[in-house]
Amino acid sequence: MKYLSDYRDPQHARHLLDRIRKQCTRRWTIMEVCGGQTHALLRSGIDEALSDCVELIHGPGCPVCVTPACVIQNAIQLSMRPQTLVTTFGDMLRVPGNRGSLLDSQAERGNIKAVYSPMDAVRLAQRHPEQEVIFLAVGFETTAPATALAVLQAAQLKLDNFSILCSHVCVLPAMKLLASSKQNRVQGFLAAGHVCTLTGFDEYAGFVEQFQMPVAVTGFEPTDLLVGILEVITQLEQEQAALVNCYPRAVKRKGNHSARQICGQVFDVTDRQWRGMPIIPGGGLCLKPEWSSYDAELKFPLSDNIQQEIQTVCRSGEVLTGMIKPSECPAFGLQCTPQTPLGAPMVSSEGACAAYYRYRNNIFTKQNKPV
Amino acid sequence: MTDSSWTGSCPLGVTSQNKIITLAHGEGGLLSRQLIGDVILPGLGEAALRSQDDAAVIDLPRNRLHFSTDSYVVTPMFFPGGDIGSLAINGTVNDLLVSGANPQWMTLSFIIEEGLPFEILTEILASVSRTAQQAGVKIATGDTKVVPRGAADGLYINTTGVGVPFDSPQPDPHNLHSCDQLIVTGPIGQHGIAILSAREELAFDPPPQSDCQSLQDPVHKLIQAGVTIRAMRDATRGGLAAILHEWAASSAKTLTIDEKNIPIARQTRSVCELLGLDPLFSACEGTMLVAVPKEEAEKTIQVLRESDISKEATIIGEVHPAKSAPVTIRRLLGIEQPIDEPLGSQFPRIC
Numbered sequence: 001m002k003y004l005s006d007y008r009d010p011q012h013a014r015h016l017l018d019r020i021r022k023q024c025t026r027r028w029t030i031m032e033v034c035g036g037q038t039h040a041l042l043r044s045g046i047d048e049a050l051s052d053c054v055e056l057i058h059g060p061g062c063p064v065c066v067t068p069a070c071v072i073q074n075a076i077q078l079s080m081r082p083q084t085l086v087t088t089f090g091d092m093l094r095v096p097g098n099r100g101s102l103l104d105s106q107a108e109r110g111n112i113k114a115v116y117s118p119m120d121a122v123r124l125a126q127r128h129p130e131q132e133v134i135f136l137a138v139g140f141e142t143t144a145p146a147t148a149l150a151v152l153q154a155a156q157l158k159l160d161n162f163s164i165l166c167s168h169v170c171v172l173p174a175m176k177l178l179a180s181s182k183q184n185r186v187q188g189f190l191a192a193g194h195v196c197t198l199t200g201f202d203e204y205a206g207f208v209e210q211f212q213m214p215v216a217v218t219g220f221e222p223t224d225l226l227v228g229i230l231e232v233i234t235q236l237e238q239e240q241a242a243l244v245n246c247y248p249r250a251v252k253r254k255g256n257h258s259a260r261q262i263c264g265q266v267f268d269v270t271d272r273q274w275r276g277m278p279i280i281p282g283g284g285l286c287l288k289p290e291w292s293s294y295d296a297e298l299k300f301p302l303s304d305n306i307q308q309e310i311q312t313v314c315r316s317g318e319v320l321t322g323m324i325k326p327s328e329c330p331a332f333g334l335q336c337t338p339q340t341p342l343g344a345p346m347v348s349s350e351g352a353c354a355a356y357y358r359y360r361n362n363i364f365t366k367q368n369k370p371v
Numbered sequence: 372m373t374d375s376s377w378t379g380s381c382p383l384g385v386t387s388q389n390k391i392i393t394l395a396h397g398e399g400g401l402l403s404r405q406l407i408g409d410v411i412l413p414g415l416g417e418a419a420l421r422s423q424d425d426a427a428v429i430d431l432p433r434n435r436l437h438f439s440t441d442s443y444v445v446t447p448m449f450f451p452g453g454d455i456g457s458l459a460i461n462g463t464v465n466d467l468l469v470s471g472a473n474p475q476w477m478t479l480s481f482i483i484e485e486g487l488p489f490e491i492l493t494e495i496l497a498s499v500s501r502t503a504q505q506a507g508v509k510i511a512t513g514d515t516k517v518v519p520r521g522a523a524d525g526l527y528i529n530t531t532g533v534g535v536p537f538d539s540p541q542p543d544p545h546n547l548h549s550c551d552q553l554i555v556t557g558p559i560g561q562h563g564i565a566i567l568s569a570r571e572e573l574a575f576d577p578p579p580q581s582d583c584q585s586l587q588d589p590v591h592k593l594i595q596a597g598v599t600i601r602a603m604r605d606a607t608r609g610g611l612a613a614i615l616h617e618w619a620a621s622s623a624k625t626l627t628i629d630e631k632n633i634p635i636a637r638q639t640r641s642v643c644e645l646l647g648l649d650p651l652f653s654a655c656e657g658t659m660l661v662a663v664p665k666e667e668a669e670k671t672i673q674v675l676r677e678s679d680i681s682k683e684a685t686i687i688g689e690v691h692p693a694k695s696a697p698v699t700i701r702r703l704l705g706i707e708q709p710i711d712e713p714l715g716s717q718f719p720r721i722c
Contacts, residue, residue, distance in 0.1 A: 044703060
């Protein structure tokens with residue numbers, strides 16, 4: 001199968017849309033966990049096409065969005081140190097911290113470079129022994145193995161000028177927090193397929209058991225998403241709650257063994273604050289004590305280690321937890337646009353606000369619904 | 372460009388063991404003369420218009436000329452499908468062509484970082500010469516400056532081109548009418564992806580190729596066929612999305628394109644998917660957008676497909692009376708969505 005055509009086949013997509021509509025005897029509320037799924041749903045117009053029978057709530061699975069502003073601020077502070085280069089993924093650069101973004105800091109005097117992989121940061125450290133290369137490590141279980149590999153490689157190369165500012169997060173504890181919230185409206189989940197390629201999906205069985213909600217491990221192409229939605233809807237209609245892998249071409253039950261092993265070697269699970277959310281028990285990864293010499297926070301104690309989030313009119317915390325839709329935020333499209341983002345979800349290519357701004361804007365009318 | 376007849380050798384000169392350009396080559400003395408006389412003019416070969424003075428003299432065939440300038444600072448200097456030399460010629464040639472003029476003369480100015488190997492300069496000059504001859508333009512005059520190490524990144528080129536207008540109405544996006552058809556001459560986004568892959572050393576195999584090429588042939592074919600060209604632009608920085616927004620603003624119309632009709636090479640699409648980039652925002656360097664009246668669209672496609680450069684020409688959309696969004700795209704399921712105006716460079720997503 002050709003991924004970029006067959007999984008986007010309009011005819012197949014329409015057939016699945018019809019099946020979902022026929023199944024529904026009422027309107028159900030489903031959360032797609034990953035920001036990549038949110039963008040694909042909005043881009044293809046699936047959420048709008050199903051709006052009468054399925055409410056899609058956009059989950060917190062945008063790695064850039066959940067990185068606390070204080071972490072960005074700390075990275076900015078480190079980038080101002082002499083002989084220091086802070087590297088991170090390009091998507092991170094425009095996200096506002098408490099006082100501007102990494103890109104703003106670069107325009108002033110911060111030494112910042114976008115990299116495509118943590119291994120690029122290791123190579124930079126190798127090429128430039130005269131400077132400290134710090135990798136701002138963000139992302140879910142999808143990017144954590146590459147960071148772990150970078151630490152292992154730096155150790156193998158005996159680099160003493162490489163370190164990481166670790167802000168990795170784990171998705172399942174956040175799903176538990178949302179599902180156990182008193183305000184929760186979500187009745188079923190589309191689990192993030194990419195995360196599950198690494199972690200597998202065994203550990204979701206306990207979640208399904210505990211919360212009695214259907215979970216479909218779901219991919220990112222339009223027909224993948226529709227298959228996941230159909231699975232969850234079918235279960236809800238039959239009052240069932242099961243764990244189903246709807247993305248078997250990428251996800252295996254046990255995930256990626258080597259990647260999990262490398263992560264286990266380098267990281268411990270820790271409690272972690274997510275942007276817009278409270279501290280999530282087990283919601284993050286930190287370096288194991290034996291790798292502490294690669295921990296930038298320990299290596300370069302920050303004089304002004306900011307832990308407090310600054311409150312603005314931005315309601316991205318509520319967007320990230322699915323409490324409100326991006327368009328319900330009073331700043332959306334007014335003070336907050338991709339040019340002048342107040343919150344991370346308006347910046348990131350996986351952020352829900354950016355998806356609404358980009359794919360909805362103001363031309364959308366009912367006549368545009370697919371036929 | 373001053374043509375030097377001085378050909379003797381010098382211990383510090385070009386022919387010595389010193390194989391890199393130094394600040395002294397930009398100081399205006401003997402070494403400067405050697406650089407121009409022994410390296411640049413021979414390197415340009417037939418592409419250079421020989422003149423003896425500080426200014427070139429050209430005979431004007433008309434009392435109206437098109438004039439365009441651009442600076443080229445691309446990193447890396449060599450990339451799959453082209454180099455800074457071919458880009459500097461094709462870029463300015465294409466700007467003149469799409470403005471409705473036949474490019475005739477160009478200036479060529481180098482800003483060279485101290486330490487650039489002569490070997491690289493020679494290779495780029497050969498590329499400039501080859502490209503200029505293919506495009507039928509003469510290098511009328513030029514300049515060379517050498518700046519200290521660190522003050523530039525290897526080599527920058529500025530070209531200014533002069534073109535003679537075609538005997539047909541000038542393309543102008545203010546003229547766009549509702550129902551006009553939007554045509555692209557080939558797969559979009561290739562140059563941007565090729566440069567990104569080369570610059571970041573992304574190990575795609577085969578490496579993505581730039582579409583860096585002159586639009587001379589397709590533009591001449593359109594003019595000869597007498598097609599009514601309402602607007603014509605090469606989709607460089609900001610890609611197709613940027614041109615669509617510019618035209619929408621000029622014409623006060625809404626431009627709508629159909630996702631399923633946009634030609635995108637399989638590799639460009641794959642790289643974009645992998646990195647989370649949108650090919651609509653990725654630069655082209657030899658692919659243009661043409662707007663023609665609806666009744667001439669089929670003929671335009673036929674004419675364009677006669678040229679190797681535009682054999683994949685396709686109708687991708689049309690012009691509508693203004694809606695609330697200036698540029699929209701019909702997605703695969705038939706839903707119409709706005710397209711944003713490009714905002715700086717695209718950043719790859721995390722995962």
